[in-house]
Amino acid sequence: MIRRLKAIAANTFREAVRDKVLYNLVFFFLLLVATAPLLSQISVGVQRVFLINLSLTAISIFGTVISIFVGISLVSKEIEKKTLYPVLARPVGRGEFIVGKYAGLAGTLTVNTAAMALGFYVALWLLMRTLTGADANILLAIYFLLLQFFVIIGLALLFSSFSSPLLSAIFALAMFVAGSFAGDLRAFAHMAQGPQGWLATAASYVVPNLASLNVITNVSHDQIIAPALVGYNTLYSVLYTVVTVSAAALIFSRRNLK
Amino acid sequence: MLAVEILGFSKTYTIGFWRKKQKTGLKDLHLEVPSGEIFGFLGPNGAGKTTTLKLLMGLIFPTAGTARILGRDWRDPSVRARIGFLPEQPYFYDHLTPTELLNYYGALSGVSAADRRLRIPRLLERVGLAGQERVQLRKFSKGMLQRVGIAQAVLHEPEIVFLDEPMSGLDPLGRREVREFIQSLNREGKTIFFSTHILSDAEALCDRVAVVNRGELRGTGLVAELTSHAAGLVDVVWQGNEAIAAVKSLGGECHAAGEMVRATLPESRLREALDALRTRNARLISVNPVGGSLEQYFLQKVGESAGVER
Numbered sequence: 001m002i003r004r005l006k007a008i009a010a011n012t013f014r015e016a017v018r019d020k021v022l023y024n025l026v027f028f029f030l031l032l033v034a035t036a037p038l039l040s041q042i043s044v045g046v047q048r049v050f051l052i053n054l055s056l057t058a059i060s061i062f063g064t065v066i067s068i069f070v071g072i073s074l075v076s077k078e079i080e081k082k083t084l085y086p087v088l089a090r091p092v093g094r095g096e097f098i099v100g101k102y103a104g105l106a107g108t109l110t111v112n113t114a115a116m117a118l119g120f121y122v123a124l125w126l127l128m129r130t131l132t133g134a135d136a137n138i139l140l141a142i143y144f145l146l147l148q149f150f151v152i153i154g155l156a157l158l159f160s161s162f163s164s165p166l167l168s169a170i171f172a173l174a175m176f177v178a179g180s181f182a183g184d185l186r187a188f189a190h191m192a193q194g195p196q197g198w199l200a201t202a203a204s205y206v207v208p209n210l211a212s213l214n215v216i217t218n219v220s221h222d223q224i225i226a227p228a229l230v231g232y233n234t235l236y237s238v239l240y241t242v243v244t245v246s247a248a249a250l251i252f253s254r255r256n257l258k
Numbered sequence: 259m260l261a262v263e264i265l266g267f268s269k270t271y272t273i274g275f276w277r278k279k280q281k282t283g284l285k286d287l288h289l290e291v292p293s294g295e296i297f298g299f300l301g302p303n304g305a306g307k308t309t310t311l312k313l314l315m316g317l318i319f320p321t322a323g324t325a326r327i328l329g330r331d332w333r334d335p336s337v338r339a340r341i342g343f344l345p346e347q348p349y350f351y352d353h354l355t356p357t358e359l360l361n362y363y364g365a366l367s368g369v370s371a372a373d374r375r376l377r378i379p380r381l382l383e384r385v386g387l388a389g390q391e392r393v394q395l396r397k398f399s400k401g402m403l404q405r406v407g408i409a410q411a412v413l414h415e416p417e418i419v420f421l422d423e424p425m426s427g428l429d430p431l432g433r434r435e436v437r438e439f440i441q442s443l444n445r446e447g448k449t450i451f452f453s454t455h456i457l458s459d460a461e462a463l464c465d466r467v468a469v470v471n472r473g474e475l476r477g478t479g480l481v482a483e484l485t486s487h488a489a490g491l492v493d494v495v496w497q498g499n500e501a502i503a504a505v506k507s508l509g510g511e512c513h514a515a516g517e518m519v520r521a522t523l524p525e526s527r528l529r530e531a532l533d534a535l536r537t538r539n540a541r542l543i544s545v546n547p548v549g550g551s552l553e554q555y556f557l558q559k560v561g562e563s564a565g566v567e568r
Binding site for chain 2 (some may be wrong): 008011014088
């Protein structure tokens, strides 16, 4: 089974690379180059904060867009183009296929994020001419962003297992937006009473808590990220992803292919 | 031993969003394919051939019925390693080269890396794609993709190969090559189950055929038997009208066009007919046995000629 999962994941990764998904790195690089003259016009203390915020927000946006739009096409494209037929005619379970596709895109995003992180650190070094211990803290923010991508890929895969690519994109985007405000949703759920309160509480559990994964502002101001939060976010993301990918596999395993 | 045994496969589709309607794709299909045969699954477009193959491959689920492949339940994962499948109008990952594609499918079928390294170049050469190993599939013609499709279906050396319209869209040369390839696979001991609506291919290749139309099995049998149902009759062609009455008296059906006469009569009366021609100085042109064609059988079973390509 592991060999098959590896083969599916490797093929997904190769497809993403050959379909020029990683070209977003060029845009990221150009963004950093374009902001260089801007940085020279602001004070030294603010430069670092600005660069961190800009770079991490760019990593978040690029990664989220790839997670949603490549994620929703992972299965639907295979069905539409019928490339799936010779795969499922082999001793490959539908669940294996879903997990393999997930792993392939998660791997692609890991490489993509690592490359952008490297670009960011090079830019930071060029700006500050040194890297400090506090700068290592930024890696945690990037790690959280990666967890966010993993959660979103799971959601995109889940939606695409039963709906059209357009609807899947809309659902996944809606979940991303709602998840980014998960903290507010939970606060509202605490305050609301009656059916409204129950509904808000249910929604706050269904919607991914992406707000907790966003610590860009904290690290840009050198606030220490508590180890407990790292553990909590890791566990939460893994569990959330296991649930969404399992649900996607379950739905897909019962689906008639056109 | 039976390679494939279909026991009452039925498939009903629900169509429409508000007003849901039931559409029958396949109705209570029973079919047996013995091991080692080339089996042709015939039917006009939309008859249920692809639906049957999709059901056997586990791509769709039956509304009713079951099947056995190589003696096991058709959903058994171990069966999947022993069968090969070429879908209709195959489309493969166009970012891959044929070698990469076959490597991928080989890994999924459990073929070891060492075996893949050995088999892939040989197979590509065998299907006529030597020299194209490093070309991405997006640059391949339809015929070349069909060859890749056949290669992926047999890479893991399956016992049964299911081919959905393998000759569809190929030029005459390509069709002949695929026909020869199928025959060579059969000589190696593989059972071939292929669907087609091109009857000449089926007639040239198959040991046994089944005809399906509108989701129902209309008939099945050995090609040799189906095409010899008119055996026992001979066609005699000669020049000279004087012998017509004599041949008619022997039970022959005569059609004259000027001096040329053609008669179909029982083979048992041939000697007498030839004597009658000789005594009346008729010039004998030809004597041929009458055989039925698969097309005749197909048209009889389907009851219409629409969708038949020959």
